[in-house]
Amino acid sequence: ETGVTQSPTHLIKTRGQQVTLRCSSQSGHNTVSWYQQALGQGPQFIFQYYREEENGRGNFPPRFSGLQFPNYSSELNVNALELDDSALYLCASSLVNTDTQYFGPGTRLTVL
Amino acid sequence: AQKITQTQPGMFVQEKEAVTLDCTYDTSDQSYGLFWYKQPSSGEMIFLIYQGSYDEQNATEGRYSLNFQKARKSANLVISASQLGDSAMYFCAMRETPGFGNEKLTFGTGTRLTIIP
Numbered sequence: 001e002t003g004v005t006q007s008p009t010h011l012i013k014t015r016g017q018q019v020t021l022r023c024s025s026q027s028g029h030n031t032v033s034w035y036q037q038a039l040g041q042g043p044q045f046i047f048q049y050y051r052e053e054e055n056g057r058g059n060f061p062p063r064f065s066g067l068q069f070p071n072y073s074s075e076l077n078v079n080a081l082e083l084d085d086s087a088l089y090l091c092a093s094s095l096v097n098t099d100t101q102y103f104g105p106g107t108r109l110t111v112l
Numbered sequence: 113a114q115k116i117t118q119t120q121p122g123m124f125v126q127e128k129e130a131v132t133l134d135c136t137y138d139t140s141d142q143s144y145g146l147f148w149y150k151q152p153s154s155g156e157m158i159f160l161i162y163q164g165s166y167d168e169q170n171a172t173e174g175r176y177s178l179n180f181q182k183a184r185k186s187a188n189l190v191i192s193a194s195q196l197g198d199s200a201m202y203f204c205a206m207r208e209t210p211g212f213g214n215e216k217l218t219f220g221t222g223t224r225l226t227i228i229p
Contacts, residue, residue, distance in 0.1 A: 042219030088155055103157035
């Protein structure tokens with residue numbers, strides 16, 4: 001157990017809808033990163049938050065946005081869902097300036 | 113751009129045997145970190161082992177060791193005395209220059225390891 005939790009576990013949405021995924025970081029960790037893992041592929045970096053600000057972003061459009069709260073929990077928001085957004089979404093927390101990211105169990109999003 | 117290559121889509125290994133999972137990487141950075149994660153069917157990415165680019169000794173964590181060959185840009189994972197619970201997807205990943213605010217991980221495509229009783 002890493003201490004990183006995510007909710008919900010599974011989610012089904014339809015194309016065009018909006019979705020919010022939540023992550024609670026491991027105690028003491030002040031950085032959170034989000035990854036998208038499509039079926040049969042490795043995770044792809046979406047973005048990272050540190051001190052409530054976006055601190056790095058991968059090759060994802062602006063309809064992917066996030067928030068980090070003072071208690072270091074985080075949200076990933078996706079607007080105008082597309083079929084290709086169907087994936088496992090993983091969040092990972094870490095202590096800034098250290099090396100290891102610890103992952104949560106993921107949220108599996110299905111877009112119909 | 114960073115790249116991780118895992119050339120073994122799947123491997124079958126007899127229980128109690130050792131197994132080596134291959135990983136090669138490409139980066140122009142002098143300072144980087146290499147990781148291995150295990151992903152069971154449940155989906156959670158479990159951290160196994162880390163090697164920094166300036167570490168002179170190969171990393172070890174219990175039954176896991178990382179065979180780091182910097183000149184060849186390879187970071188193979190060795191699992192000794194494999195167990196049935198080792199059956200999972202294994203991902204090699206690289207972190208750009210370790211330091212403040214630059215913690216993106218780049219992952220390979222993974223290797224599915226199946227341990228045979």
